Structures are given as structure tokens and as C-alpha cells.
Amino acid sequence: MSKPEKIFKSTTDQLDILQRRGLVIDDPMFAEEALIRTSYYEIINGYKDLFIDVNVEEERFQRGTTFSEIYYLYELDNTLRFAMLSATLSAENLLRSVIAYVLAEEHGHSVKDYQHNRNFRQGKKIMHGRAKGKFERELLLQIFSEVYHSTHQPMTYYRETYQDMPPWILVKGLSFGNLQYLFKLMLPESKTKVIARATGMSPELINDRFKQSFSETFDILVAFRNWAAHGGRVYNHRVRRRLSHSPVHARFNVTHSAYQKHGRGRDDILSFIIALSYLRDRGIAERFIQSVTSEINDYVISFPRHEDMLLSQMNLSIALYKEWLHNL
Known part of the structure; x- marks a missing residue:
């Protein structure tokens, strides 16, 4: 019917x-x-x-x-959405910078050098969409070509003035998702260098498990960024990506039990915060935590009976929220 x-x-x-x-x-x-x-x-x-x-x-x-209880929950979420977009923009800028640096350092700054097949893994064969039948590397190089021939600045200036485009200009034309795609297809040693520069860790300490964790943080950041950019509700959103439990979760008092039982720090707003905390610019995560804490606090002051409900929806423990509130 x-x-x-x-x-x-x-x-x-x-x-x-x-x-x-x-x-x-x-x-x-x-x-x-x-x-x-x-x-x-x-x-x-x-x-x-x-x-x-x-x-x-x-x-x-x-x-x-009351109407106010619903409206101010909307306002809380709206503020968090803008804070999330600001955080992902900062994270994106950092990742663009380090990826461009590694490409230039490893393979040179000229298109003919760093855009060579040998500099990227072949990847999987694509089974759907406009690139069906191609390998992922072919699609990546096609994306590079589209950026090179873009009519936007500063790509046009570099193409017309120098007949070339260094990687630090090329990455400006890539979406966050395409930047992630580029990282995915980089060679293992290049990935290690990117992770080291992005996190501030020594390359010798970056093992396969940490590489996997870092790749997952990229997934989480892109997923939340896309959801927020399209106006989605973010405070209690769960993305379709997963952040594996790691030693970084311990900084946020997330035990393996809490991760397994409640999904805390797996695909929720806390997973977004944990992903940000991997980056060498600790201020990105700290500013977002301050926004989250301030918004929760303002709402709870006005509507104290909803504190448990709000924290439960956000999948945050009362202990972690109180710790953040103490540091606000």
C-alpha cells in the first residue's frame, strides 16, 4: 500500500x-x-x-x-559537523603535504618521473564502473592525467608555464578519496616514509600492523569527512569502515573488552578522534575533542536528564567524558 x-x-x-x-x-x-x-x-x-x-x-x-531539547540536539550535531569538517581539512592538508614530499623525494618532481608505472603497485582488477577491466594503477594514472589537464588553478598555470606539474601541485587537484587511493597504491617503502612523516614516528618502528592501522585511520577520516560534507547526522553516526583495536585506544581508556562489547572506538565518533590522534599535529585531535566536550557540556547543563542518553548515543564512556571535561 x-x-x-x-x-x-x-x-x-x-x-x-x-x-x-x-x-x-x-x-x-x-x-x-x-x-x-x-x-x-x-x-x-x-x-x-x-x-x-x-x-x-x-x-x-x-x-x-520539549521542542528545545530536540532543537539543541540538532544544534549540537550541527556544530560537531563543522568541527569535523575543519578537522578533516587539517588532516587532509597534512597528508597531502607528506605524500607529495615522499613522491618528490623518492621519484623526482617531474611528471615523467613520479607518474611512472614502476612507482606504484598494480593493485586489483576493477570489476565495475568507468574503469571496469583496468587495474587500479591504470585508474590512478588516469586520475593524475585528469588533474594535469584540469582547467583549475594552480594546475593550469604550471601546465602552461612549465609544461610540467610537481607532486605538491598535483595533490591539490585530488579529492581526499583519491589521495587515499594514491596512498593505497604506493610502494611499501614509500608508504613507510609517508607514515613516518605523517605521525612523527621513526621508520624503524613502523611494522606491518602499524601500517594496517594507519591505512584504517585513512578510511575512517575519509568516511566521516564524506558523511559530514553531505550534511549527515554525525554525533551518533557509525561508518561502514572499521578501526581495529590498537595500543592507541588505550590513550582513550578503551579496553579490548569495551571495543568488542560496545564497538567503542571502532566506527563511531571516538574512532574518528583516535584516527586524528595518529597524526603528528596533535592539535587537530585536541581541538576536535574540545568541541565535542564543550557541546556535550552545554547540552547537559540545559538538559541534565539526557546526559546518559547522549553519551550512550555517541558511544562515549562517562569516565572518558569526565576526563575531557576536567581538561577543558
């Missing part, structure tokens, strides 16, 4: 519907302004689930739930 057609409703109608479903409109003027400025769909449909009474068949809000 098809669902009834959605019809236009004024903001007054929308507030009446919410009241009939048990939502307390604690400040009608504020609520109407919020719906005009942001939309019913973004606020209510995006964040109502935590406040719905699951014990009744018809959709009704839990007794005493």
Missing part, C-alpha cells in the same frame, strides 16, 4: 501536529522561528527518534519532551 501524499503545512500547522503528538512547545516564538530558519525535516525528522515513546503504537513523544 502506498503512503499518503505529503502535503504542504504551515509552521503553525507543524507546531500543532507536534503538540498533538505530546511535544511541549516551551517557547512558541522561538520554535516558529527555528522551523522557518531550518525546516521541520532537519530538526524534527532528523533528531526526534531519541525522544519518541516506544511503548505506544502511534508516534508520540516521551512525556515532558
Whole structure:
């Protein structure tokens, strides 16, 4: 059976519907302004689930739930989304820099030198999409060619002025996902150098397990960045990538038991923080943690009864949150 057609409703109608479903409109003027400025769909449909009474068949809000409780959860998430985008931009800039450096150091700064087949692994055969039948290396070199012939600056300037493009210019034309693809196909010794420069670790300490962990952090950062860039809800989001439990988790009081039982630090916002903490610029993770802590604290001050619910949704332990709050 098809669902009834959605019809236009004024903001007054929308507030009446919410009241009939048990939502307390604690400040009608504020609520109407919020719906005009942001939309019913973004606020209510995006964040109502935590406040719905699951014990009744018809959709009704839990007794005493106010419009402000839902709206400020939306605001918390919106702030975290921008903080996440800022953090991934900083991480992306760092990774672009070190990858370009290693390419130039290992293979030279001219296109004819660093864009040679021998500098990258062949990868797997692609079974779907525009590059079906090609190996991953062929697709990577095709992406390089597209960037080289781009009409955007500074690529156009270097191509027309020097008939060449050093890697530190080429990487500016790569998306974060393509940058990850480039890293994936680099030769083992080049990967080690990238990881060493990106993390500040000595190359001698970088074993296969750490390489795998670092590759997973790349996955996590790209996945959360893409989700946030498309306006997705981030505070309780779980990405489809996985960050394996590692000694780095111990810095965040995540035992192997907590990782296995609750998925803490595996694919949640904490996994994003742990991924950031691998980078040599510790300030990136620290600034994001401060944003997370400040937003949780502000929400809990206004709505203390929701502290446990909020931390549970974010998959954060109360002990870790209190530690962050103490350091804020």
C-alpha cells in the first residue's frame, strides 16, 4: 500500500501536529522561528527518534519532551559537523603535504618521473564502473592525467608555464578519496616514509600492523569527512569502515573488552578522534575533542536528564567524558 501524499503545512500547522503528538512547545516564538530558519525535516525528522515513546503504537513523544531539547540536539550535531569538517581539512592538508614530499623525494618532481608505472603497485582488477577491466594503477594514472589537464588553478598555470606539474601541485587537484587511493597504491617503502612523516614516528618502528592501522585511520577520516560534507547526522553516526583495536585506544581508556562489547572506538565518533590522534599535529585531535566536550557540556547543563542518553548515543564512556571535561 502506498503512503499518503505529503502535503504542504504551515509552521503553525507543524507546531500543532507536534503538540498533538505530546511535544511541549516551551517557547512558541522561538520554535516558529527555528522551523522557518531550518525546516521541520532537519530538526524534527532528523533528531526526534531519541525522544519518541516506544511503548505506544502511534508516534508520540516521551512525556515532558520539549521542542528545545530536540532543537539543541540538532544544534549540537550541527556544530560537531563543522568541527569535523575543519578537522578533516587539517588532516587532509597534512597528508597531502607528506605524500607529495615522499613522491618528490623518492621519484623526482617531474611528471615523467613520479607518474611512472614502476612507482606504484598494480593493485586489483576493477570489476565495475568507468574503469571496469583496468587495474587500479591504470585508474590512478588516469586520475593524475585528469588533474594535469584540469582547467583549475594552480594546475593550469604550471601546465602552461612549465609544461610540467610537481607532486605538491598535483595533490591539490585530488579529492581526499583519491589521495587515499594514491596512498593505497604506493610502494611499501614509500608508504613507510609517508607514515613516518605523517605521525612523527621513526621508520624503524613502523611494522606491518602499524601500517594496517594507519591505512584504517585513512578510511575512517575519509568516511566521516564524506558523511559530514553531505550534511549527515554525525554525533551518533557509525561508518561502514572499521578501526581495529590498537595500543592507541588505550590513550582513550578503551579496553579490548569495551571495543568488542560496545564497538567503542571502532566506527563511531571516538574512532574518528583516535584516527586524528595518529597524526603528528596533535592539535587537530585536541581541538576536535574540545568541541565535542564543550557541546556535550552545554547540552547537559540545559538538559541534565539526557546526559546518559547522549553519551550512550555517541558511544562515549562517562569516565572518558569526565576526563575531557576536567581538561577543558
